[in-house]
Amino acid sequence: MKVLVFDRRGRLVELDNVSAPTLMRAVRDAGLDITAQCSGCASCATCHVYVDDAWQAKLKPVGEIEDAMLDVVEGRQEGSRLSCQIELTENLDGLTVTLAPGSGFD
Ligand code: FES
Numbered sequence: 314m315k316v317l318v319f320d321r322r323g324r325l326v327e328l329d330n331v332s333a334p335t336l337m338r339a340v341r342d343a344g345l346d347i348t349a350q351c352s353g354c355a356s357c358a359t360c361h362v363y364v365d366d367a368w369q370a371k372l373k374p375v376g377e378i379e380d381a382m383l384d385v386v387e388g389r390q391e392g393s394r395l396s397c398q399i400e401l402t403e404n405l406d407g408l409t410v411t412l413a414p415g416s417g418f419d
Pocket residue numbers: 337349350351352353354355356357358359360382395396397398
């Protein structure tokens with residue numbers, strides 16, 4: 314499957330043949346700058362992404378813990394999600410996201 318990621322500089326990076334179980338892992342495996350400090354436990358929010366409008370309804374709803382974590386991030390928006398909580402299933406082929414401020418080491 315394919316995932317399209319805009320990094321924090323606005324550069325579009327196409328991830329092909331993605332087999333990672335979650336979006337955070339796919340982004341990290343591709344070598345993009347994402348902190349993901351808790352490695353996917355939904356306890357750090359340093360994997361924050363903005364999901365493109367067209368894809369938001371295709372994702373599972375935001376969970377209670379994810380929602381609480383997103384409440385403390387800078388710049389929460391309508392499409393805000395923790396990328397470690399997005400499981401990459403076939404119906405998400407072509408998923409497009411933007412790495413949010415605060416999700417990387419820069
Ligand atoms: S990696 Fe920590 S909340 Fe996603």
